[in-house]
Amino acid sequence: xxxxxxxxxxxxxxxxxxxxxxxxxxxxxxxxxxxxxxxxxxxxxxxxxxxxxxxxxxxxxxxxxxxxxxxxxxxxxxxxxxxxxxxxxxxxxxxxxxxxxxxxxxxxxxxxxxxxxxxxxxxxxxxxxxxxxxxxxxxxxxxxxxxxxxxxxxxxxxxxxxxxxxxxxxxxxxxxxxxxxxxxxxxxxxxxxxxxxxxxxxxxxxxxxxxxxxxxxxxxxxxxxxxxxxxxxxxxxxxxxxxxxxxxxxxxxxxxxxxxxxxxxxxxxxxxxxxxxxxxxxxxxxxxxxxxxxxxxxxxxxxxxxxxxxxxxxxxxxxxxxxxxxxxxxxxxxxxxxxxxxxxxxxxxxxxxxxxxxxxxxxxxxxxxxxxxxxxxxxxxxxxxxxxxxxxxxxxxxxxxxxxxxxxxxxxxxxxxxxxxxxxxxxxxxxxxxxxxxxxxxxxxxxxxxxxxxxxxxxxxxxxxxxxxxxxxxxxxxxxxxxxxxxxxxxxxxxxxxxxxxxxxxxxxxxxxxxxxxxxxxxxxxxxxxxxxxxxxxxxxxxxxxxxxxxxxxxxxxxxxxxxxxxxxxxxxxxxxxxxxxxxxxxxxxxxxxxxxxxxxxxxxxxxxxxxxxxxxxxxxxxxxxxxxxxxxxxxxxxxxxxxxxxxxxxxxxxxxxxxxxxx
Numbered sequence: 001x002x003x004x005x006x007x008x009x010x011x012x013x014x015x016x017x018x019x020x021x022x023x024x025x026x027x028x029x030x031x032x033x034x035x036x037x038x039x040x041x042x043x044x045x046x047x048x049x050x051x052x053x054x055x056x057x058x059x060x061x062x063x064x065x066x067x068x069x070x071x072x073x074x075x076x077x078x079x080x081x082x083x084x085x086x087x088x089x090x091x092x093x094x095x096x097x098x099x100x101x102x103x104x105x106x107x108x109x110x111x112x113x114x115x116x117x118x119x120x121x122x123x124x125x126x127x128x129x130x131x132x133x134x135x136x137x138x139x140x141x142x143x144x145x146x147x148x149x150x151x152x153x154x155x156x157x158x159x160x161x162x163x164x165x166x167x168x169x170x171x172x173x174x175x176x177x178x179x180x181x182x183x184x185x186x187x188x189x190x191x192x193x194x195x196x197x198x199x200x201x202x203x204x205x206x207x208x209x210x211x212x213x214x215x216x217x218x219x220x221x222x223x224x225x226x227x228x229x230x231x232x233x234x235x236x237x238x239x240x241x242x243x244x245x246x247x248x249x250x251x252x253x254x255x256x257x258x259x260x261x262x263x264x265x266x267x268x269x270x271x272x273x274x275x276x277x278x279x280x281x282x283x284x285x286x287x288x289x290x291x292x293x294x295x296x297x298x299x300x301x302x303x304x305x306x307x308x309x310x311x312x313x314x315x316x317x318x319x320x321x322x323x324x325x326x327x328x329x330x331x332x333x334x335x336x337x338x339x340x341x342x343x344x345x346x347x348x349x350x351x352x353x354x355x356x357x358x359x360x361x362x363x364x365x366x367x368x369x370x371x372x373x374x375x376x377x378x379x380x381x382x383x384x385x386x387x388x389x390x391x392x393x394x395x396x397x398x399x400x401x402x403x404x405x406x407x408x409x410x411x412x413x414x415x416x417x418x419x420x421x422x423x424x425x426x427x428x429x430x431x432x433x434x435x436x437x438x439x440x441x442x443x444x445x446x447x448x449x450x451x452x453x454x455x456x457x458x459x460x461x462x463x464x465x466x467x468x469x470x471x472x473x474x475x476x477x478x479x480x481x482x483x484x485x486x487x488x489x490x491x492x493x494x495x496x497x498x499x500x501x502x503x504x505x506x507x508x509x510x511x512x513x514x515x516x517x518x519x520x521x522x523x524x525x526x527x528x529x530x531x532x533x534x535x536x537x538x539x540x541x542x543x544x545x546x547x548x549x550x551x552x553x554x555x556x557x558x559x560x561x562x563x564x565x566x567x568x569x570x571x572x573x574x575x576x577x578x579x580x581x582x583x584x585x586x587x588x589x590x591x592x593x594x595x596x597x598x599x600x601x602x603x604x605x606x607x608x609x610x611x612x613x614x615x616x617x618x619x620x621x622x623x624x625x626x627x628x629x630x631x632x633x634x635x636x637x638x639x640x641x642x643x644x645x646x647x648x649x650x651x652x653x654x655x656x657x658x659x660x661x662x663x664x
Contacts, residue, residue: 002043006050009040010153013056017148018155018247048600048635054124054153058145068138068206071129073117074167075226078134079302080285080309086264089286092308093260096288099297099305105263106236106289108254109270110309111221112198112280113173114205116144118222120166123154130205143205146214147172149221149249160242163227168248170222174201175279178217183381193356193381197280209622219279222248228291235289253277256289267310274312275346283311316375316385319343324355324368324399328407330434330512332422336361336399338372338384346376353382357419358401365389369396407431427564432466433459435512439467443518444510445499449492457481467510468568470496471575504531504581507572511565514555520548524556526615527588531569531579535560544592545617589660590618593629596644599637601654616661624649632657 013036016028028036037056044051051057083089096103115131128144129137144150154162174182174197182200183193194200204216222243225233233239237256244250257263267284274281288294288306297306323339336355343350353374355361364386366372371391372384403412405423407430414421423431436455440447447470458464463477473496478489509521516524527545528534537560542553559565573579595618597609604612609632610620624631624643630650633641644651652660 002047003050006040006043006047006055009036009043010055012036013040014151014153014155014247017056018151018249048602051600052124053126056152058152068130068140070132071127071137071139073129073132073135073137074119076134077115077117077131077137077169078299078304080307081303083286083308083310084313086267089260089264089267089308089310092286093263095305096297100288100293103293104235104289105257105260106254106287107257107263107266108223108285108287109251109277109281110283110285110311111171111173111251112196112282113171114198114202116140116170116172116205116220118144118150118168118170120154120162120168122164123162123166125150125152138206140205142210143207143213144172144220146210147218147220149219151247153247155245155247160231160233160245162246163230165227166246167226168222168243168246169224169226170220170248172201172205173197173219173221173279174204174216175219177278180381182216220249221251223250229295234291236287236291236294237289239291271312281312283309285309314375315346316373317343317345318371318388319350319374321366321368321370321372321384324361324366326402326406328405328423328428328430328434330431330438331514332424332428332431334401334405334412334421334423336401338366340372340374343374345374345382350374350376350382353384355384358399358421359419361399367392367396367398369393405430427466429459436464436467436470438512439510440470440499441510444506445502446506447492447499448495449488450495454492466568466571468571468575471500471572471577500575500577503578504529507531507577507579508534511559511569513559515552516556520552523548523614525581527617529581531573535566535569545619588617590616593618594621594627595619596621596624596628596631596640597633598624598631598640598644598651599634601632601634603654603658612661 012028013033016033016036040055041057044055044057081092083092093103117129117131117137118125119127119129125141125145127139128141128150129139131137145152154166176197179194179197179200186193194203200216201218204213204218207213223240225231225239225243228239228242231242233242237254240250240254255266257266263286270284286308288297294304294306297304299305320341321338322341324336325339327335327337329335336358338353338355340351340353355366364384366384366387369392371388373386373388374382374384376382401412401421404410405412405425405428408423408425408428410423410425410428412421412423425431433452433455436459437452439445440450440455445467450470458470458473461481463473464470473493475489475493478484478492479486484492503525505518505522505525507521508516508524509518523545524534528537534556537557539550539553539557542548542556543550548556569579590613595613597620601609613620618629621628624640624647626647628644628647628649630652631641631644632652632654634654641651
């Protein structure tokens with residue numbers, strides 16, 4: 001009975017994925033989808049022997065690869081010749097018609113991503129690989145399984161045959177919204193930005209930890225089926241229809257034309273509409289539609305003779321840097337921003353572009369008054385490519401980073417090994433605004449109704465100086481503010497009061513300690529249990545915790561050593577903000593130990609055992625090495641257990657491990 005229900009749930013979830021990602025036509029609400037997924041996970045937890053490679057549960061990630069094995073493609077993945085104008089397209093058409101006079105073209109969007117080759121055996125996804133050099137790529141199966149637009153099993157109700165082996169090719173890509181979110185997160189963590197969605201997608205698909213790939217929300221469009229003629233398909237249009245019937249996400253923005261003049265007109269039109277899609281396209285692919293004609297036209301050593309890629313002209317525009325201003329963020333980083341003469345690029349008017357840091361300005365030799373070349377990275381983020389020194393008049397000004405913070409006048413410093421200049425004053429007004437916005441955000445204290453505009457209003461009216469002052473706000477002071485009626489004021493005060501019970505982990509994140517994100521906030525809360533214990537933690541002690549290295553440990557200790565920060569925390573405590581974890585850790589029996597889990601456990605799923613080990617002070621790792629303290633193993637432990645025993649590393653079965661925990 002459980003097996004039948006599991007099969008039914010798989011069909012429901014995969015069909016929902018196809019309608020959501022393939023047809024943009026959801027058939028389930030988010031709540032319904034989550035309910036079905038939760039039921040599937042519960043059945044698989046109870047009956048782990050029923051878990052299969054095509055289960056939707058395999059999309060969440062969790063596999064960690066030490067390296068990517070090489071894969072030889074069944075057929076070489078060739079690159080396409082490029083066309084840059086109407087003349088190139090007409091030359092291509094003449095070459096084609098010299099072999100086959102009567103021809104039909106199918107034109108597809110050229111998604112700006114990376115080629116991913118999929119292999120299905122008996123309808124189940126067995127392997128996914130990068131293009132590599134065309135003949136040999138890298139296997140990235142675990143990462144590709146996290147992409148919901150890729151079916152783990154081909155649809156059984158397909159109208160076409162499912163051969164023992166089917167090879168599908170398509171494009172992995174990152175939607176623009178996912179790209180923006182990823183760079184926002186990287187900015188929060190003070191990491192380098194991805195230059196464009198293509199680079200971000202490539203980096204995501206080559207992550208060693210598939211959990212990270214799963215978080216990146218990648219997409220996939222399929223466009224080629226190697227066994228097409230074997231299945232009786234006659235045209236590329238029929239191939240796309242067949243792929244859709246198998247359950248693949250097929251980009252439906254394709255058109256069929258009878259002559260090259262119509263193709264050229266379409267290319268011209270799409271050049272103007274390229275920014276209207278939620279993903280990057282860098283051109284169009286023109287293919288001979290008939291598969292028999294494709295075979296007759298054949299290939300050169302590098303490219304098919306029956307297809308060509310029309311590349312959109314690069315959208316780069318000239319503008320002038322009118323000024324460079326400084327923004328001070330919540331961690332004190334001074335970020336220079338170019339104020340530009342307004343210019344229209346990639347679908348919108350741009351008047352500002354971040355310059356990131358002084359090194360970037362110097363590397364590109366950008367001066368105030370310069371003519372510069374501008375584009376949008378990934379058609380999204382305005383970026384100055386380079387300055388145009390040949391247009392200088394001599395009136396340009398070399399930018400210098402201020403020695404004093406423009407917001408508070410405190411000294412600006414640059415730590416050794418860092419690119420950022422910082423204001424060290426924690427009470428800096430600019431830092432306070434950004435810090436307040438962070439403090440009240442969803443993953444921090446989650447105070448509804450306290451958006452950036454309200455934060456600015458409270459600061460401008462001198463009702464607060466820092467986040468701790470929020471907990472001392474009074475109704476009588478708020479009711480007189482603009483757009484703050486009785487109900488709005490009461491709702492805000494209720495939300496502030498409710499946030500006092502958020503607990504230690506969100507509070508740690510809300511403090512805005514450099515390098516400490518949501519995950520590390522939870523790790524620290526589990527490890528120390530109280531704010532007082534964390535305040536007294538040493539660098540060495542912190543570094544003994546999994547996921548915390550030297551730089552992060554130093555940042556945490558320096559934060560809590562600062563007298564202003566200590567006073568801020570005391571102020572929160574006086575206000576009644578909860579300073580302890582809901583479940584305080586009573587033992588650190590696994591402190592300093594590196595633990596590997598092999599096989600399937602009955603009591604815990606992968607995430608559950610990882611959280612347990614970390615809560616007891618241990619470090620959860622995925623591969624066995626001489627540094628491994630011991631291995632916990634369950635069913636189908638496989639090579640990890642064999643390797644541990646070969647190295648003389650202690651291995652406990654699940655019952656023995658539970659006994660260790662109980663005895664603690």
